[in-house]
Amino acid sequence: MMSFLRRFKPAYAIYNFFQKGRLGHIQSTYRKLGINKSYYEPVTHRDFKGKVGESPWLDRLDSREVLPDNEKFRQLPPSLQNQILNWSERGYAILPGFFDERQVEFINAEIEKIVANNQADWKANHTKIMFAVRQSDALRQMVDAPRVRDVLELLLGREVQLFQSINFLEGSQQKTHSDSVHMTTFPLGNLIAIWIALEDIKPGSGVLHYYPGSHTLPYIMTDDFEHGGSRWFLGKEAYPKYEERIAEVIRENNFEKQNFLAKKGDILIWHANLLHGGNPITDSDLSRKSMVLHYYAKGVACYHEITQRPALFE
Ligand SMILES: O=C(O)CCC(=O)C(=O)O
Numbered sequence: 001m002m003s004f005l006r007r008f009k010p011a012y013a014i015y016n017f018f019q020k021g022r023l024g025h026i027q028s029t030y031r032k033l034g035i036n037k038s039y040y041e042p043v044t045h046r047d048f049k050g051k052v053g054e055s056p057w058l059d060r061l062d063s064r065e066v067l068p069d070n071e072k073f074r075q076l077p078p079s080l081q082n083q084i085l086n087w088s089e090r091g092y093a094i095l096p097g098f099f100d101e102r103q104v105e106f107i108n109a110e111i112e113k114i115v116a117n118n119q120a121d122w123k124a125n126h127t128k129i130m131f132a133v134r135q136s137d138a139l140r141q142m143v144d145a146p147r148v149r150d151v152l153e154l155l156l157g158r159e160v161q162l163f164q165s166i167n168f169l170e171g172s173q174q175k176t177h178s179d180s181v182h183m184t185t186f187p188l189g190n191l192i193a194i195w196i197a198l199e200d201i202k203p204g205s206g207v208l209h210y211y212p213g214s215h216t217l218p219y220i221m222t223d224d225f226e227h228g229g230s231r232w233f234l235g236k237e238a239y240p241k242y243e244e245r246i247a248e249v250i251r252e253n254n255f256e257k258q259n260f261l262a263k264k265g266d267i268l269i270w271h272a273n274l275l276h277g278g279n280p281i282t283d284s285d286l287s288r289k290s291m292v293l294h295y296y297a298k299g300v301a302c303y304h305e306i307t308q309r310p311a312l313f314e
Contacts (some may be wrong), residue, residue: 007234009042012309016040019312026310029186029301042308045184045221048301053187056297057157063088072154080151084269087155091215091271095151099265103142104198108289110139111167111198129167132291134314143196143293151269152192158297160192163311167198171206171288172278175243176250180219180272183294184305188219190297191272197262198290204283208268208276208290211255215271220245221305238306246275 005011016023016039023039030037033051037043057066064085067073073081084093099107114120114135121130133140144162152160163183183191201207218224225245228235235241259279260268270276281288296302302311 007236009232009234009308013040013042016310022312022314023310025313026301026303039310043303043310044305044308045186046223048186051186055187055189058088058155059189061088070154072150076151084151084155090212091274092210092212093269094260095267095269096263097265098267099196101265104265106142107139107196107291108198110136124172127168127170128172131165132167133162133165143291148194152194152295155269156190156192156297158190158299160295161298163294163296163302163313166292168290169287171281173206173280174278176209176211176246176275176277177243178220178246178273178275179294181221181242181305183296183311184303185272185296186301189272190300191294193270193292193294195260195268195270196291197264197266199287200264201260201262201288201290202286203261204281205286205288206281207279207288208260209257209279210260210268210270210274210276211250211257214253214255214275215273217249217253217273219273220249227306234307242306250275
């Protein structure tokens with residue numbers, strides 16, 4: 001549940017007022033779209049109602065039809081081509097062994113260094129580290145590499161920029177959600193994420209799960225559940241209400257749940273609206289070392305639908 005101050009919208013507006021350099025992106029998007037709004041104000045999907053924006057190309061066209069004729073696609077190794085060919089239908093792609101043993105050990109060693117130097121931005125009871133890429137350029141170069149971006153940019157059809165990294169030492173146990181409620185875009189769909197297994201993932205460790213095809217469902221926004229907010233306050237139970245709505249959506253639709261029992265170095269790429277989360281941990285002795293990178297397409301509006309905050313870039 002959110003504390004009083006975190007729910008009081010003007011508190012964030014004041015904070016954001018002093019973050020102009022990090023929020024220039026949203027001001028220029030408002031200007032481009034003819035939206036009369038300042039960079040520091042709360043923002044939701046309602047602000048973009050009636051505005052025209054183009055969704056990513058593989059949401060409009062079928063990847064199986066258009067990718068084989070695409071020059072960048074043709075340059076990829078055939079094994080990788082096979083994995084992304086069904087992107088439009090599945091909303092995810094698994095690239096086995098994308099990072100090799102040496103690369104994964106390098107990533108793990110960088111994380112250990114950040115922890116040992118007391119630089120880690122810990123969250124969730126010391127189980128996850130935010131923005132480790134800001135503490136280590138070498139880590140950033142390894143994970144946010146051109147060969148990663150090439151695939152993401154091909155799938156989104158736009159240039160991407162890294163927004164955040166999260167390193168998990170244990171399973172997140174995060175309930176099923178779409179990233180589009182945390183990292184919302186206008187036009188919708190302009191976010192993409194990769195999840196890297198930093199060890200062999202074992203059952204019971206809080207395995208990552210996902211629902212193939214669920215990215216084609218309507219995006220769930222704050223008008224689609226009882227968020228309980230008002231002009232001045234965010235609703236106390238907005239996020240649990242969102243999670244309940246998602247659980248209903250899963251019950252109403254027959255998507256099959258998949259668990260990602262990844263091997264060290266495997267990656268999973270997911271679509272902005274793919275439903276996914278972390279299973280409950282049933283064996284607390286198990287670690288689940290993994291890293292997530294969330295990328296936004298450049299030049300789109302980026303914000304958090306529930307907290308109504310524009311995305312703060314570095
Ligand atoms: O790694 C997990 O368990 C879930 C991560 C996730 O849902 C996310 O980063 O969006």
